[in-house]
Amino acid sequence: MVRNERTPLRAVIYTRISHDPTGKAEGVTRQEEACRKLAADLGWSVVAVKVDDDRTAVGKSGRRARRPAYAELLDILAVGEAEAVIVWHTDRxxxxxxxxxxxxxxxxRTHVLIRPVKQGELDLTTASGRMVARILASVSTHEVEHSIERMKAKKEANRRAGVHHGGPRTFGFKPVEPTAKGQTPQVPRIDPREAKLIREAADAVLARAADPETGATLTGICRAWNSRGITSPRGKPWVIQTLRSVLLSPRIAGRVAHKGEDAGPAQWDAIIEHDTWLALRTVLTDPARSAHLASADARAPKYLGAGLYRCGRPGCGAVVRPGGARAGQRQQYRCTAGGHLIRTAAPVDDFVERVIIARLCRPGRAREVFATSEPPVGGGPDVDALTARHATLNARLNARLNALAAAFADSEDGDPVEYREAARLIKEKIAAVETQIADAVSAVAAANEPGPLDVVDLPELVRRHEADPDDALEWWRATYPLDRRRKILVVLAVVTLRPGRRGRPLGVLPGGVAPDSVNIDWTH
Incomplete structure (x- = not known):
């Protein structure tokens, strides 16, 4: 059968748009309307419409892009379910x-007709038609590559100007609405609640790096945030890798990020100071410290009394640790010196924390307890002076680098190896100053890290305890992470567990703990 534009044919409409920031598919809708009008003018029946919305035809690094609708179109044509394709333009x-x-x-093989709205019939059955199509493809490829070059140049200019370049929302900042092509991108605004969490996390990590007895691990921070219902920008629970990427992002220091690296000052406000971020980066990227933190996270206790409670068997006094529970059973505390003490962990922890809360809420008693917590120590290294020195030295060394590069560029005898060695030595000096700043900031953070009791919101705890002790316990655990509650326990008391008795004592509810089986010796 000889086919031409006036022969009634079954046609497939294909539409595509590369970028659809609104998600309303307005571009592909307009294409479809024009294609349907052409089909009506030609007397063709539309048997299918295939749409690739918000999909480019060119993948990264020139690779083939994934276009599901285009693949479906080829399948329809291959099996003979349509004799024609209508498209807005061949570049679609x-x-x-x-x-x-x-x-x-x-x-x-099938003699399918290709009919663009914006040009005449594309005849791919002849050598001349195929030549024209291939020339158009080459021109289109050139346009894409030229567009990519201009886009890269624009992004580089935006980076130098500190302009927000889009992408997923960064934790600590409010969502930024997408802007139309040609419009200036909006400046991200800080989310006060999330920014406070980032500052607290940064202080805790720096304090931990300076003194393992203070601050918190990444695991501890993730656990605390998850217990409070705080989620990542994608709405998922926090894990170490996600938290680490947030803390390493230059964006939280008011800097532009390019491929994860600091690309210079940004137009938006900083959540933490640049020198604090430098210190944080040093801690989180140092291989030795990273290995130490990872092993510390793996060893971090998951139960209140692990390594703190003591065995109450006469003559023992060894610490207890969780373990021994089979699949589906509750975790148990076991004496590390033998099998003579086994206690279910959760009820004991509930009992101990209820007693601690009641003691803190007792009138007059909290004042004595809180008086034992020493105030934060001020002073320490002059971070501002070190930061100023870093800025001056950085500018001086960068000027030397530029002069060095110019000298080698103008000299025919310039040795690239010699240049790289000189550049390496200068960069090492800059890194040494950054390390000094990191150590100084860590020392100050550790010196000013509040004691375990300083962070307790006593009025709120008392209010909740008077209204409902169960609510007070739930709030206590949601507000203060496990490592903080363990430190409070160490400050306040020594807990000794006595071996349990067979059967449930009179007056003790199922799952409860007999008060005389847990001895709490108050140290304050």
């Missing part, structure tokens, strides 16, 4: 020769 079908060739193979 293909942008590269690699996408054109599969279409040519199908057309040579």
């Amino acid at each position: 079908l293909y942008r590269q020769a690699r996408d054109l060739e599969p279409l040519i193979e199908i057309v040579e």
Whole structure:
């Protein structure tokens, strides 16, 4: 059968748009309307509409992009379910020769007609038609590559100017609405609640790096945030890798990030100071410290009394640790010196924390307890002076680097190896100053780290305890992470567990603890 534009044919409409920031599919809708009008004018029946919305025809690094609707279109044509394709323009079908060739193979076999709205029929059944199509593909490829070059230059200019370049929302900042092409991107605004969490996490990590007995691990911070219902920007629970990426992001220091690296000052406000972020980066990227933190996180206790409670068997006094529970059973505390003490962990922890809360809420008693907590120590290294020194030295050394580069560029005898060695030595000096700043900030953070009792919101605890002790316990655990509550326990008391008795004592509810089986010796 000889086919031409006036022969009634079954047609497939294909539409595509590369970028659809609103998600309303307005661009592909307009394309479809124009294609349907052409089909009506030609007397063709539309049997299918295939849409690739918000999908480019060129993948990263020139690779083939994934276009599900285009693949479905080729399948329909290959099995003979349509005799024609209507498209707004040929560049909607293909942008590269690699996408054109599969279409040519199908057309040579099935004699499908290709009819763009914005140009005449594309005849791929003849050598001349295929030549024209391939030339158009080459022109289209050039346009894409030229557009990519301009886009890269624009992004580089924006980076130098500190402009927000879009992308997923960064924790600590409010969502930024997408802007239309050509408009200036909006400046991200700080989310006060999330920013406070980031500052607290940064202080805790720096304090921990300076003194393992203070601060918190990444695991501890994640656990605390998850217990409070705080989620990542994607709405998922926090894990170490996600938290670490947030703390390492230059964006939280008011800096532009490019491939994860600091690319200079940004237009938005900083959540933490730049020198604090430098210190944080040093801690989190140092291989020795990273290995230490990872092993410390793996060893971090998961139960209140692990390594703190003591065995009450006469003559023992060894610490207890959790373990021994089989699958589906509750965790138990066991004496590390033998098997003579086994207690279910959760009820004991509930009992101990209820007693601690009641003691803190006792009138007059909290004042004595809180008086034992020493105030934070001020002073320490002059971080501002070190930061000023870093800025001066950095500018001086960068000037020397530029002069060095210019000298080698102008000299025919310039040795690239010598240049790289000189550049390496200068960069090492900059890194040494950054390490000094990191150590100084860590020392100050550790010196000013509040004691375990200083962070307790006593009025709120008392209010909740008077209204409902169960609510007070729930709030206590949601507000203060496990490592903080363990430190409070160490400050206040020594807990000794006595071996349990067979059967449930009179007056003790199921799952409860007999008060005389847990001895609490108050140290304050």
